[in-house]
Amino acid sequence: EPEVTQTPSHQVTQMGQEVILRCVPISNHLYFYWYRQILGQKVEFLVSFYNNEISEKSEIFDDQFSVERPDGSNFTLKIRSTKLEDSAMYFCASSQYRGLRETQYFGPGTRLLVL
Amino acid sequence: EDQVTQSPEALRLQEGESSSLNCSYTVSGLRGLFWYRQDPGKGPEFLFTLYSAGEEKEKERLKATLTKKESFLHITAPKPEDSATYLCAVRGSNDYKLSFGAGTTVTVRA
Numbered sequence: 001e002p003e004v005t006q007t008p009s010h011q012v013t014q015m016g017q018e019v020i021l022r023c024v025p026i027s028n029h030l031y032f033y034w035y036r037q038i039l040g041q042k043v044e045f046l047v048s049f050y051n052n053e054i055s056e057k058s059e060i061f062d063d064q065f066s067v068e069r070p071d072g073s074n075f076t077l078k079i080r081s082t083k084l085e086d087s088a089m090y091f092c093a094s095s096q097y098r099g100l101r102e103t104q105y106f107g108p109g110t111r112l113l114v115l
Numbered sequence: 116e117d118q119v120t121q122s123p124e125a126l127r128l129q130e131g132e133s134s135s136l137n138c139s140y141t142v143s144g145l146r147g148l149f150w151y152r153q154d155p156g157k158g159p160e161f162l163f164t165l166y167s168a169g170e171e172k173e174k175e176r177l178k179a180t181l182t183k184k185e186s187f188l189h190i191t192a193p194k195p196e197d198s199a200t201y202l203c204a205v206r207g208s209n210d211y212k213l214s215f216g217a218g219t220t221v222t223v224r225a
Binding site for chain 2: 004031033035041042043044045048055056058089091098099100102103104105106107108109111
């Protein structure tokens with residue numbers, strides 16, 4: 001069964017460093033998302049992306065965040081200058097359709113720890 | 116803003132002891148209520164989508180129902196492998212995003 005994959009599974013970085021989280025969505029999916037989950041808290045939406053453009057973003061997704069689809073298979077989330085409060089699980093999701101029958105399928109996550 | 120509240124926060128069941136989880140929501144124009152299962156340290160795994168009041172979906176020991184204000188996830192005769200956190204999420208008419216509740220952590224003892 002096709003699935004969303006994410007690399008790395010764990011990332012430790014120093015505050016102020018740049019990190020890039022990578023995702024390979026399901027191959028025939030066109031809509032891509034990033035969510036994050038701080039330990040013990042809800043899953044929170046960051047950004048949605050379609051046709052090389054951001055469709056929607058949350059207040060969390062400020063200027064230090066960016067997303068890119070650099071080729072036909074990868075979808076990346078870049079955090080330019082990490083802060084302690086960026087420590088969280090980051091989930092990529094993808095969907096085939098948009099609209100009434102949309103289902104978002106999630107990857108296994110990248111656990112980011114900022115020291 | 117979309118709001119999702121799940122109860123209880125945690126549920127401890129004996130194997131075979133059926134129970135229900137609640138998800139109450141406030142959303143502008145519901146375009147889907149979603150149930151996901153999340154194991155520790157893993158990503159949410161899709162279970163069901165419900166679109167309109169009165170709709171029901173079933174999968175093995177799980178059954179999800181929907182009213183205009185809440186959804187229930189019924190677990191019938193649970194087994195230890197049903198132990199997980201169950202997440203409820205909604206999508207509104209003007210949204211692409213899912214808004215999640217905090218989840219209910221279910222522990223099933225053999």
